[in-house]
Amino acid sequence: MSKGKFTSKEFLSQFSACPQLAYDFSNEQVLEEVKRFLEYVGYEMAEPNAWNELAVKPDFYARRKESGTTHHIAGIVKRDMNEAASGFAPLDRMKDLLGEKVDYVIALPPVNERYLIDFMCEDNYKWFKKIQKERYMIWLCNPDEKSVWAAFGAPRDKLFNEYFKFRGGIEMLFNMPYRSESKEIQREVLGE
Numbered sequence: 114m115s116k117g118k119f120t121s122k123e124f125l126s127q128f129s130a131c132p133q134l135a136y137d138f139s140n141e142q143v144l145e146e147v148k149r150f151l152e153y154v155g156y157e158m159a160e161p162n163a164w165n166e167l168a169v170k171p172d173f174y175a176r177r178k179e180s181g182t183t184h185h186i187a188g189i190v191k192r193d194m195n196e197a198a199s200g201f202a203p204l205d206r207m208k209d210l211l212g213e214k215v216d217y218v219i220a221l222p223p224v225n226e227r228y229l230i231d232f233m234c235e236d237n238y239k240w241f242k243k244i245q246k247e248r249y250m251i252w253l254c255n256p257d258e259k260s261v262w263a264a265f266g267a268p269r270d271k272l273f274n275e276y277f278k279f280r281g282g283i284e285m286l287f288n289m290p291y292r293s294e295s296k297e298i299q300r301e302v303l304g305e
Contacts, residue, residue, distance in 0.1 A: 138222040146256040169203040184270040188218030
């Protein structure tokens with residue numbers, strides 16, 4: 114039995130001591146699982162039309178044709194949240210050349226949620242705001258479970274919703290700062 118009230122802040126502080134990766138997978142394992150997942154959803158691995166012009170090549174690029182519409186997705190694989198920040202510049206360069214109609218992803222192995230939260234809260238929610246503004250996504254990929262979770266963002270192709278292990282979830286925590294009635298909860302939960 115607890116001697117006193119157990120606060121959200123105390124609970125979240127226990128996560129900071131955990132290892133960053135929930136599972137240890139190589140970039141190659143994550144890439145192969147992302148490709149398998151895309152093919153399972155119905156996408157074909159391809160090369161972008163402007164492949165030779167790209168200064169940064171995506172680790173994966175795929176498309177799916179559906180009654181007159183073609184859905185495109187491109188992304189890169191990063192090792193952990195420390196590397197995730199370096200993934201936005203290549204996505205920006207790809208987006209400049211390939212355009213708005215392509216969905217862009219940073220794929221990671223499963224990381225502990227605390228590191229996702231810390232990353233998104235960094236510098237007054239800089240990365241969270243970037244993801245929302247640019248419509249980027251962060252996927253967590255577990256090759257052992259053959260699963261992909263859209264931790265942040267969502268693809269335009271709604272077919273994905275039937276195949277993700279989870280869609281969203283953590284992202285709802287980051288909508289709190291923009292709701293005036295949630296400022297107090299935000300300060301308590303995130304320790305600000």
